[in-house]
Amino acid sequence: MTQLNELSAREVVSMIAAREASAEEVTKACLDHIEKREKDVLAFQFLDPELALNQARALDLSPSAGILHGLPLGVKDIIETIDMPTGWGSEIYEGRMTGRDAACVALCRAAGAVMLGKTVTSEFACYSPGKTRNPHDIGRTPGASSMGSAAGVADFMFPVGFGSQTASSIIRPAAHCGTVGYKVTTGTFSLDGVMELCNSLDTLGFLTREIGDVALMRAALLGDSAEMQVRDESDSPRIALVRTKHWPEAEAITREVVESAAKKLSDAGAIVEEPELPEGFDGLTEAHETIMPYEALRGRAFEIRNHREGLTDVFRAFAEEAQAISFGEYVAAQDLAIRCRKGVDDLFDRYDLFLTPSAVGEAIELGGLTGNPMFSRLWTLLHVPLISLPVASGPQGLPIGIQLVGRHGADNKLLADAQWVRDRLA
DSSP states (O other): OOOGGGSOHHHHHHHHHTTSSOHHHHHHHHHHHHHHHHHHHOOEEEOOHHHHHHHHHHHHTSSOOSTTTTOEEEEETTBOBTTBOOOTTOGGGTTOOOSSOOHHHHHHHHTTOEEEEEEOOOGGGSSSOOSOOBTTBTTBOOOSTTHHHHHHHHTTSOSEEEEEESSSTTHHHHHHHTOEEEEOOTTSSOOTTBOOSOTTTOEEEEEESSHHHHHHHHHHHHOOOSSOOOOOTTSOOEEEEOOOTTGGGSOHHHHHHHHHHHHHHHHTTOEEEOOOOOTTGGGHHHHHHHHHHHHHHHHTHHHHHHOGGGSOHHHHHHHHHHTTOOHHHHHHHHHHHHHHHHHHHHHTTTOSEEEEESSSSSOOBSSSOOOOOHHHHHHHHTTOOEEEEEEEEOTTSOEEEEEEEOOTTOHHHHHHHHHHHHHHHO
């Protein structure tokens, strides 16, 4: 029998609406599971079970608040919460109460969600690893900065976790933990109350177990329809297989999984081609590697200037390297990104979605950084919507994902196409 903590977000809100379960029962099921597993997974930066239960009890005593009524959420610790500390993954801000909710949290509360707790992020959502472990193998990393949300969803601690992405911080943890990971078209969700690292790259998104739960969360934040679009079965998608110049750096299992997915989708009726990419495309990873440190050095200027001793060695080294990047180099990188956004958009006149790797391979062992973000950097820079789907396991028995890329602003279409893909790769 499926336990309440194992349900999808849609199943949770449906059961609560039908009075087949209460918000308190669902929240308690999540907390009971967390109590068993948190000592190994370490997904939470802050967790107060009584605070979470009190939110759920209040919802049970009130009329339905909205489409997320009773749904427990994990909130990445760069996102402000009025009743929980927001520490940005930094010892500088450990235990800090900001006295407000971020816009995304306020909107979810208005829709009836329970803020279960704050999930672990790396320092300033950057490179220095957090304490979270991969629930499939606690000796391995869960991935990049949305690690706590990805691990918590994968381990059935909660149905949905907030993530953010500046390079690959949603897509890679999703791939390593075996969840769905969704990065919205850049600029779609309000970032009020979300820590800034890089103003032109930072984006919100979600870690879930089901694609349909992404549509539900989008509805809460945007007032969009909670119902997913469904792809016309008579209209098979046109898919561009995009290996990128990093293809040789992917592990053999990753190349095998992506190529196998392409073949299965072709056999299922999709038109799969490998198009020529726009001029300048091969320079996008390097452009991102210029823009991200340049903006991060300025976005976190206060801490770098006034709290240097509170920074990790990793972030200090990152900031020092960033000082060598000139404004002219930054402008040139942004100019390339602007040109390539137009070129990629033109490709979507011919294709419905792109298929590409989510990560280099299986999650690496703990003890260093969390892996390489190369397969998502360029897409994040292009501001397009992304979704990672768990489709296979590698030789270590760890999840391998594929990344699907949609047209700028066509997020709902990407979700429909992603469901078509997932159904045929199941």
